[in-house]
Every structure is written in C-alpha cells, then in structure tokens.
Amino acid sequence: MLELRKDIFADERDDNLNEIGKPTQRQDMLGHVTGRTRYYDDHAFEGMLHLKVVRSPHHHARIRSIDTSAADRLPGVRRIIQAADIPVNLNTLLSLIEFGEDDEPTLAEDKVRYIGEPVVAVVADTEVIAMAAVAAVRVDYEVLPHVLDVEEALKPGAVSVNPVYTKNHFVFHDSYDRQKMRFGDVEAGFAQADHVLEARYQMSPIEHAPVEPMGCIAAPETNDRIVVHTSTQALFFSLGTAAKILDMPSNRLHFIGGTVGGGFGGKVDSLTEPLAILACKLTGKPVRYGFNRQEEMQAGPPRGAEVHYIKDGVMNDGRIVARQIRSYFDAGAYTRLSSYAIIKCTGHLPGPYTIPNVKTDVFCVYTNRTPATAMRGFGVTGVDFSLECHMDKMAQLVGMDAIEFRIFNAYRDGDMKAHRREAKNTALVECCQVAAQKAGWPIRDEFQQMSSLHGGGGERAAIPYTRMDQEGIIAGMSAAQAPPSTPIQAPATMAPAIAATVAAPPPAPVVPPVPTVAQPPVATQLPLAATAPQAPQSSQQPPVVAGAPAVPPLSPPAMGQQAAPPSIPTSPSPSMQPASPYTSPAPQTEGSEGSSRPSASPRPGTVRHGSRLAGTRRR
Amino acid sequence: MSKKPLQFTLNGANKAVFVEDGQNLLDVLRREVGDFAPKYGCGQGTCGSCTVLIDGKPHLSCLTLAERSEGASIETASGLADGPDLHPLQDAFMEHFAAQCGYCTSGMLMAAKALLDHTPTPTREEVVEAIAGNVCRCTGYEPIINAILDAAARGRRFSA
Amino acid sequence: MTVTVTTYETATEAAHAIAAGTSTHFLGGGTLIMRALNEGDPSVRSIVMTGDIAMKQIRPAGAGMEIGAAVTMADILGSHDLGFLHSAARAVGGPAIRNMATLGGNLFARSPYGDLATALLALDGVVVLASGGGMREMPLSEFLAGRDGVAKGVVVSVRVSRPATLEAFRFHKVSRVRPKRIAVLTLAAHLPMNSGRITGARIAYGAMAPTPIRVPAVEQALEGASLDEQGIARALAVACEGCAPANDAIASEWYRREVTPVHLKRLLLGQAA
Ligand SMILES: Cc1cc2nc3c(=O)[nH]c(=O)nc-3n(C[C@H](O)[C@H](O)[C@H](O)COP(=O)(O)OP(=O)(O)OC[C@H]3O[C@@H](n4cnc5c(N)ncnc54)[C@H](O)[C@@H]3O)c2cc1C
Numbered sequence A: 001m002l003e004l005r006k007d008i009f010a011d012e013r014d015d016n017l018n019e020i021g022k023p024t025q026r027q028d029m030l031g032h033v034t035g036r037t038r039y040y041d042d043h044a045f046e047g048m049l050h051l052k053v054v055r056s057p058h059h060h061a062r063i064r065s066i067d068t069s070a071a072d073r074l075p076g077v078r079r080i081i082q083a084a085d086i087p088v089n090l091n092t093l094l095s096l097i098e099f100g101e102d103d104e105p106t107l108a109e110d111k112v113r114y115i116g117e118p119v120v121a122v123v124a125d126t127e128v129i130a131m132a133a134v135a136a137v138r139v140d141y142e143v144l145p146h147v148l149d150v151e152e153a154l155k156p157g158a159v160s161v162n163p164v165y166t167k168n169h170f171v172f173h174d175s176y177d178r179q180k181m182r183f184g185d186v187e188a189g190f191a192q193a194d195h196v197l198e199a200r201y202q203m204s205p206i207e208h209a210p211v212e213p214m215g216c217i218a219a220p221e222t223n224d225r226i227v228v229h230t231s232t233q234a235l236f237f238s239l240g241t242a243a244k245i246l247d248m249p250s251n252r253l254h255f256i257g258g259t260v261g262g263g264f265g266g267k268v269d270s271l272t273e274p275l276a277i278l279a280c281k282l283t284g285k286p287v288r289y290g291f292n293r294q295e296e297m298q299a300g301p302p303r304g305a306e307v308h309y310i311k312d313g314v315m316n317d318g319r320i321v322a323r324q325i326r327s328y329f330d331a332g333a334y335t336r337l338s339s340y341a342i343i344k345c346t347g348h349l350p351g352p353y354t355i356p357n358v359k360t361d362v363f364c365v366y367t368n369r370t371p372a373t374a375m376r377g378f379g380v381t382g383v384d385f386s387l388e389c390h391m392d393k394m395a396q397l398v399g400m401d402a403i404e405f406r407i408f409n410a411y412r413d414g415d416m417k418a419h420r421r422e423a424k425n426t427a428l429v430e431c432c433q434v435a436a437q438k439a440g441w442p443i444r445d446e447f448q449q450m451s452s453l454h455g456g457g458g459e460r461a462a463i464p465y466t467r468m469d470q471e472g473i474i475a476g477m478s479a480a481q482a483p484p485s486t487p488i489q490a491p492a493t494m495a496p497a498i499a500a501t502v503a504a505p506p507p508a509p510v511v512p513p514v515p516t517v518a519q520p521p522v523a524t525q526l527p528l529a530a531t532a533p534q535a536p537q538s539s540q541q542p543p544v545v546a547g548a549p550a551v552p553p554l555s556p557p558a559m560g561q562q563a564a565p566p567s568i569p570t571s572p573s574p575s576m577q578p579a580s581p582y583t584s585p586a587p588q589t590e591g592s593e594g595s596s597r598p599s600a601s602p603r604p605g606t607v608r609h610g611s612r613l614a615g616t617r618r619r
Numbered sequence B: 001m002s003k004k005p006l007q008f009t010l011n012g013a014n015k016a017v018f019v020e021d022g023q024n025l026l027d028v029l030r031r032e033v034g035d036f037a038p039k040y041g042c043g044q045g046t047c048g049s050c051t052v053l054i055d056g057k058p059h060l061s062c063l064t065l066a067e068r069s070e071g072a073s074i075e076t077a078s079g080l081a082d083g084p085d086l087h088p089l090q091d092a093f094m095e096h097f098a099a100q101c102g103y104c105t106s107g108m109l110m111a112a113k114a115l116l117d118h119t120p121t122p123t124r125e126e127v128v129e130a131i132a133g134n135v136c137r138c139t140g141y142e143p144i145i146n147a148i149l150d151a152a153a154r155g156r157r158f159s160a
Numbered sequence C: 001m002t003v004t005v006t007t008y009e010t011a012t013e014a015a016h017a018i019a020a021g022t023s024t025h026f027l028g029g030g031t032l033i034m035r036a037l038n039e040g041d042p043s044v045r046s047i048v049m050t051g052d053i054a055m056k057q058i059r060p061a062g063a064g065m066e067i068g069a070a071v072t073m074a075d076i077l078g079s080h081d082l083g084f085l086h087s088a089a090r091a092v093g094g095p096a097i098r099n100m101a102t103l104g105g106n107l108f109a110r111s112p113y114g115d116l117a118t119a120l121l122a123l124d125g126v127v128v129l130a131s132g133g134g135m136r137e138m139p140l141s142e143f144l145a146g147r148d149g150v151a152k153g154v155v156v157s158v159r160v161s162r163p164a165t166l167e168a169f170r171f172h173k174v175s176r177v178r179p180k181r182i183a184v185l186t187l188a189a190h191l192p193m194n195s196g197r198i199t200g201a202r203i204a205y206g207a208m209a210p211t212p213i214r215v216p217a218v219e220q221a222l223e224g225a226s227l228d229e230q231g232i233a234r235a236l237a238v239a240c241e242g243c244a245p246a247n248d249a250i251a252s253e254w255y256r257r258e259v260t261p262v263h264l265k266r267l268l269l270g271q272a273a
C-alpha cells in the first residue's frame, strides 16, 4: 500500500497537493478493461502484406552466398529485401545523438554475429506464405569460431566480433577502452584498511518478455507519407532511426505509438520499423512486421550479461575507506545502448555511499550474443545487486548489522560523490530506517535517529588528491584515427542538433541523453588535461567536470597517507547522538582531520578479524 | 488456397466468415471479424492473452483450429460490457488497478468470467487456479486476484 | 506450403490417411500441434481429424476403465468414475489448456510434459490403436518406448486398471512454479496391499526420460515390502535406476536425480504435499 511518510522531510515539502497521495484512475484503463485499447497490431488495413526475416542459425558465420530464387518463385511472395536494398544499412542507435560509430547492419552483409541476426526479409500476402518463403531462402554459411563470454572476449587472440570495434570493446571518448573514474587513492585506502574483501559477481542476460511481442505496421498515407503504428517505447527515437536508415526526410513518416503491450526497456531498439517502412515503399502496400514469441525471446534484445569485480577496504568500525570496481557489460554483437548503460553505471558508482577513495573501470564488451538493450534500472541493476551483496558481506566481516552498516556509510546531503558532484536530497538513511521498521528489523536508537540532512559536507565534501593514470588509453588513438565510419546522414529534423558536432573532436566528454531516461548522466571520465602527477599543485585541482562545485585545493587528506583515518562525522554533533560508538567523543573541529581518535568499540558479540582478508574470493 | 465457410456466434451476434486451412481462431477473430480484444502474445498456449470462452469454457484461441468452432458460441472481452454498463469484473479491474499496459487484460477477464460464471463465490485459491494460464508481466497478480474476488463479492449476476 | 485439413468419419479412416500421407499429423486438442502450424513448421503439411464417437467415450471395461483418446483433461475432471485420475488431470496446464488437451495428445507430449501418461503407466495402461492395418492393442509402456515409430496411426483409447483402493494410487507432480506447473518430475504409484505388504507395485516417472517410464528396479524393490521407512529403503536406493532425465530450463539432470529419491519417499510414505 502506498504510504506517504509526511514526518520525513516535512519542511521540504508542500503537502497541499491535489494528486499525489490520492489514487487517480489511469486514463487508458477503460480501454484496457473493455478490450478497446488499440496496440500496434490492432489496426486493420485492406491488402496488408506480411514481412518475415530469415535469421542466422549461427553465433558467428561468414555468408558465402544467399539464394532466394526458390522463395521468389512462391506464389504470394511480393518482394525480397537484402542488405543492398537498404539505403543506409549500417547504423548505431545512438548516432542520433552522436555517440559511437555505426556498427550494426539492418540486414547482415558479409557476416552474421549472433543467433537470430536478420539476413534477408521477405514480404508476402500472408504470414503463412512469408514463413514458407523464409524457409525457402538458402544461405550458405561458413561457420566461424565464436565467443560468448566477456572476459574471454577481451583476452589476446580472441575472436573479433564487431565490424567496427575490432578489439571487442567500445571506445569511450575516442580514447579509452573503458569508462573510468578515479577519486582519491584506492591503494592507499586498501593499505590503511583493517579488512580488504574482494568478490566477483555476475548476472546472466534477462529477457523483458513483454506479453506483446514487438512489431509495427507501415501503411501508405496521404501526401506521400507513410503512417507507422508501432510498439516502440521511444516514438521519435524510432522515427529518427528509421529516417536515417532509409535516408528519407523524417517528415514523410507519421509514427503513431505509445500504446505498448509491455516494454520494460526492450522496445526502444527500432528493430522492425525500418524494414516495414522500406517494404511499404517498395510495394506500395501496408506491411506488417511483427515478432512472434520465438523471435521476441531469441532475437529481441535482453538486458545484457554483466560481470563485476568489487574490492573494498573497510575499517573495524565499519567505515568503507576504499572501493575498486572493475566491470564488464556484455553488449552482445553490436553496441545499441550498452555504451550508454556504462556511462549510467559509472554515474551510479560507487553506490550511494560516501567513500573517500574510489577507482572504477567499466568495459563495454562485444560477444556473439544477442545485442543487449535497456531494461528497468538500465546500467544500474546488476551493479547494484553486486554492491549490495558486497555490503552484506562486509557488514558481516566487521560484525555490524547490515542495515546499520548501510546507514553508517550512506551519503549525507552535502557529501562529495566520487564523480565530483555534491550529494543532494540523499535520503538513503531515512529509507533504511523505514525499511527496517517495516520489516520489523531492529536497529539501534542512534541509527534510528541519524539523518541524511546532518553530518554531511565539510570534510566529506572535499575532493581528495587524485593521481592521474594512463590506464585504458588506447595508444595512438584519436578522433581522427577512430575506426572508419559511415558519414552521418542527418535526417532533416535532426540536422540542427547533429551538424554542429560532426567535425571537431568533442572537447568534453559526450553526455548522451537517451529517450528513455530523463536525466543525462554526469560525465565521469577524467579529462586528459595536462596532468603531472608529480606536481601536486596542479594535480590537486579538481578535475574539470561540468557542474562540479568549485572546491579550493586541499592538502592531500589523511586517508591515503597516514595511519589514522580522517574523521568522517556521521552525526551532526556528539551531543545529539551521544551513544553512537562510531562518533568520536571529542568535539569535532575544523582542524581535527587526521588527528587520531579512539577506535570504535566493537559491538558485543562481534567477531573480529585480526588480519586483513588479503585473498581474493572468487566464484 | 482452399477456404472454408465458418459460422459461429460472437458475443451473441451471428458471424459467417471464410477461413483458411490451418488458420487459428485468434487470427480469424482479429483479422476476419475485426474483434481485436483477444491478443496474440505467443501463439504457443503459454500466455493466455488470447483466452476466449467457447460454449462458456475458457479456450486458447491461438491453439484452436478455427474450423472447429463451427456453430460455437464464442465470447470475448468486447462483449463483456452491456452498452455503457460495465460488467462487475470490468468495474473491479478498474478500481483495483488490475491492469497497467492492458495487454493481458482481455484474456484475464475472460478467464475470470469463466470462473465466476460457474463458481460465483470462489476462494482465493480457486481464483489463482483460474488465472494460472494467464501471464501478466506488468501489474503483478495481487491486484488482479483482488479484483476478481471483489467482483465476486459484489454478488451480482454475471452471465451475459 | 500451406496446410490442408481433412476430417474423417472414423479413427480408422483417419489412420489410413496418416499412413498414406507424408508430414501428416492427427489433431487432438491441438495444444501442441497448433503451435507448429502457427510457426510455419514445414514438417506439418497435412492435418487429419475425426469426430469418431469412440474416441470421446469413458466407460467401464472389465475390472478397469476405457478412456477415449479425445477425452480432455476437463472431461476426466468431470467424470466421477475417473476420480482416481483427477489429481493427474488437474496437474496439466491451466484451465484453458485442460479444456483442450486430450489424453491421446498427452501420450505424445515431449518431456517434461506427459503427466497424465505417467499416471496411466502406473495403472497398466493398454493402448488401443487404429493403424493402416486395422486395430491393435499394446501395453502403454511399449507404445511409449516406440512412439515415434508407431505414430503412423491413431490412438483410439487407453484401458487402465482401476486402483484397488483410492489410497493405493498416488500421483505427485514436482514443480517450481505454482500453480502453473511444468514438471521437474512427476511420480505415479499403484501400490496394492495384501496384509500389510505391497504386491504388484507399479511405479512410473515423468520427465525422468525422453518419455514417461516405468521403473522396474523400484517396483521389484517394493515387492513384498511394507510401506514404512525401513520397507522402502531398498526402493529409494535404486530410485533413479534406468532413468535418463533431461537437462532443460526447468531443472538439470543432476537436480532431477538428486530430488527423485526425496519425492519418491514422500509419495510412498504418504507425505507428498
Ligand atoms: C501452456 C501449456 C501448458 C502445458 N502444460 C502441460 C502439463 O502441465 N502437463 C502435460 O502433461 N502437458 C502439458 N502441456 C502439453 C499438452 O497440452 C498436453 O500434453 C496435452 O495432453 C496434449 O494433447 P493435445 O490433444 O492438445 O495434443 P495435440 O497438440 O493435438 O497433439 C500432440 C501430438 O499428439 C498427436 N496425437 C494427438 N492425439 C492423437 C491420437 N489420438 N492418436 C495419434 N496421435 C495423436 C498429434 O498428432 C501430435 O503430434 C502443456 C501445453 C501448453 C501449451
């Protein structure tokens, strides 16, 4: 049941709301219960043709030849479409916002790179004939070795999957084999930590399995336009994509959609519209291209597989002092939106916790699996699962209650996040408190009284000395030497947005907005500004990140250099929470950073680990 | 291509169509008759979104050979409401937010109607069993189960 | 390319058509074969049906019952005489599937389907088959073992023995999802008792081999045993003998082997949920 906790943040909110907190009927509900809601397939067109595609039965194969003659001869087959018929066959979804190289064919040209990849499209009078025609197309394949695992794919000598990113990884910001983030000094953090815990987590691909499989109907409209009823979740994104692939002005396309039979992120890839529109243009007839269930499960994009290595350093009192993350996202054979998922993932790291030393490397890897796409919690779900599993293990390691451990390390308002944005409206402390209460999970009073509004900022707002490193830089790579790409053919409506940025190498990290996500992520790549790690003065300047608060240069914080941890106040003042074992009994003053303070007394019953867990735990 | 004549009643109205050999009932209802309430979700019997009542009993129209419906009485979600008056199940689905995308809803409603027509005051277990063949990926089953129980509790007469 | 559908008066005529045709299949309730049609499976070119009344009947036959192949799960659930098969019929699919799925089709359903067939196996099922050469009968176990070869005919009915007592027949389907259950494994047992001892035990498993199977090793181990922990110990030790369970999305072969003795024990001791 929905419950508004008006006691929390009461003074930050206007409670004279007309809608929030009250049930409001969905606008489309009457249509749903009367069966009158019209999804893409609920439109009748006289003389509608059906499009089906021949799909790759192999993970990876060279196409030696394609023989469509038998299919051509079948009565009722109207048209067969191959790669050469498609005006701009190679595309990448995010090219609409200038992110990444065109790397994916609409119909396979020389190779297939995953099971289910479209090779030939047939258009016929009925679905039955179209299926028979698909079965009649002969494709001669030379089966090639394949790779299905992200870590295998990055090994030297691995099979090269993607036609553009031949080293099996996406190239970030024209220069990097990964999306990286550096904050403070993790090695120093590990050296100082009482315990170090490392673990590997992995997630298999997840199919959205919407009850309505994706599809569209494209039909001739008046004035040389084509109307497209589609299941897309991203109407204008799909329109732009179709216009680009078909090299036609977008104002000749009339997309109707938004009524989706379940999407969950899986219906943004615009997989059916370009072919259906092309078939409509070529035949002059309405054309339906709908996935069946088998196609939805096999060729429809899933949430991709992920592997995360997390290494944390934690003090006996429960403070996390260093976190290092190395992650691999399985994009499948082509980029689609995975590059962006990784930016979003990095924007989310190191989780909602204030950690003074953070190092993250996230790779977008190509394998011979079905290309991955967005899904609820895009870029975040897998790593969150991993981080929270790790949090539980760490709480156990230091003998703390799992929820108290989270409250203790949670962002407070005013803290500096690892990607150099100030934490605002954090509220994790309160979420944990309410969750514990609801679950009947007792937490101690001092944790119940903590607040995300207090105890943040100050020391915790500092950007630590951060050493620049060269990891991940692709030698000799620059925008000019980037892999060859098809020139971007901007559809008319896209022109203003795209034209400005084509020629020059991007001056700042690209921040790709994507239609499914309202907020663009924070750019997290450290710029390769002239950094001299040996020159403290210049390297202490906070990296130039758009929107980062201006912080005066600090002397390197104690964290990485001295035995004693900096004081990270977890409560506004000792007087408010005198019982907290995690708060220094001495009054906190401006100058107290780095000063030694009594170590926290362990909780009763706590098992102490005398030595650090240096070993790596792997599954 | 051979076409066979087929007659049945759809929500009480006589229908006569020509069907192709091998064509399923879902396809005939949607493409030949124009009743778009039953949905295609799988064509394999696994999702239940194509559920219709044939002679009062729930059937999966995607797995029903159309020509077998000769003379049958077929009910779909399009026929649930009586003009502007909604069926109690429809009212209850609305009130309990028992639909999000709505794609499963037509099938859910028909599975529920089949239950209530024969078991006007079902137990929760009977409701769960009645929709066991219907998949909903959005809403979660709780609101749907509650809606069906509530419709039953209203104690009205259900048969159309 | 397109499919032809032909309806015949009798099962025998339909069997002739199947024997004479290529890629010709009998249509039962259609819950499996219609998918092949919907997806354009080229191995289904021709469909044969019949309204033969013999295939719809449920009637006593000697000490047992004869059940027509076109009888659906819902028909079984509606038959008082077939009360002993209700738990098995109810275990198949959801309500719509049960209104459509026939007994005949269940004999052909691939593992992990075939729940009803598993129950029929434990009741000494005998298949009455119309084929190109006339009517034949054969034990269900033999039929299942060679079913891909004998499919060139039409199953008219299956005869089963009536369990000695309701208690003597037990059926349990193990699944992960409730109530929409695909089998991890299915167990059926007929355990006639004679002064506290099992005589003529029949044990059948579904999903433990490419078709439902009898488990002779367990049957022999139960012969003369009492239905208690000690009495069944030997049977549990050989619970998976002769099994070749599938590795599928529902369960791994390893898992099926591990849990079989556990569920067999519960079934025999009357503890199955
Ligand atoms: C969603 C779903 C859930 C299911 N759940 C279950 C389950 O829980 N347990 C279970 O056991 N099964 C299950 N099934 C499988 C199937 O529904 C049943 O096995 C059913 O009994 C098959 O019968 P049918 O009449 O529908 O077969 P059909 O599809 O009509 O036929 C199947 C095969 O048997 C042949 N055949 C049918 N009848 C005869 C006959 N009389 N003579 C010769 N050949 C014949 C056909 O030619 C065909 O090859 C499920 C299926 C679906 C789609």
Ligand code: FES
Pocket: B039, B040, B041, B042, B043, B044, B045, B046, B047, B048, B049, B050, B051, B060, B061, B062, B063
């Ligand atoms: S479309 Fe019929 S059950 Fe899914």
Ligand code: FES
Pocket: A211, A261, A262, B098, B099, B100, B101, B102, B103, B104, B105, B135, B136, B137, B138, B139
């Ligand atoms: S409401 Fe979307 S599948 Fe049920």
